[in-house]
Amino acid sequence: MRLTEPTTPVLRTRRLVLRAPRMEDAPDIARHLNNFEVSGNLARVPFPYHLSDARAWIRSRQGQTQPGEANFTIEVDGMGYVGHLGFHMQGEEPGVGYWLGRPFWGKGIMSEAVEAAINWLFSASDFATIRSGVFYFNAASLAIQTKLGFTETGRSSLLCLARGAEVEHIDTQLTRERFQHMRQASRS
Template sequence: MCAVEITPVVSTERLILRGPVITDAPAIAGLVNDRNVSGMTGMIPHPYGLSDAEAWISRAQANDWDRDANWVIEHQNFGVVGGIGFKGAGAQNNGRPEIGYWLGRPFWNRGYATEAVRGALKWVKRDWRKNVVVAGHFADNPASGQVLCKAGFLYTGDVELRPSAARGGAEVPTRMMVWLA
């Protein structure tokens, strides 16, 4: 018997969350190479080129789906518009995955991030069978706080200093949130 690993796919009203493929690299690089996007994340560097996107795709394809999840967000008309995932569901993080996401700037303020986060959380509960997700958004990123609130996260009251690669490693006050299934 041979085991077949199937990458999960999540469909929402306008979006599909699916595993990245190498042909997504130009679209990802084009959207992420924007400090307004990368500077609101911890890990994404700036500038961000094709080789960065290809390296991320390779890592995502080697994903251990018990611990991490990595999808591109594909719009039914516009193709790849963003990325979303969870990391650290392993023991070192008390089994609590942390959500991360980004949308390319041309696609902001159309409700896509909220729709993608809600869809991903349905998968977390029903298929991944996790019942806690943590999140942290930089204090100067209220739009992300709004997305998380709309998706059902609550502020814990904790503020952590977290580095941002695209801000040269500067530590940024980060408001922590939690979601319970």
């Protein structure tokens, strides 16, 4: 894999700033993830979620410099911290996961953030495919992935820490070619 950027960059969109998480983000992270409507949609997030959890998570992300492991705090102009998205390696391919604080749902923020981060990842690496997925009940997150060109590859069972149970998961993937095609189609 070719790397063109050694660290997580700052990405800017029309209304967002995506940047590496910092320790001062911990209170906002804890506040938003200590809402079961948010944490119950995520695999690796416990509930309740404490400030100490947020601090430990931020410490675990420091030093992540490869594109397939990059993490981005999402800030909205005039609102500040609203959520997070990050890449994590799943074998030879990156996966992408994301969450948004409950007060910010339904505003198109996550679609804008995920598109910018995926565009950066494909520009900063030779990855051909990105993996993701959603729990079967998370229609809003699946709609984001569909809009960006992800396709369903199957179903699996995934442990949801907040729910303390295995939950049906819709597995998805996005190829570089499909992403570029979807971006071109949305601009015409």
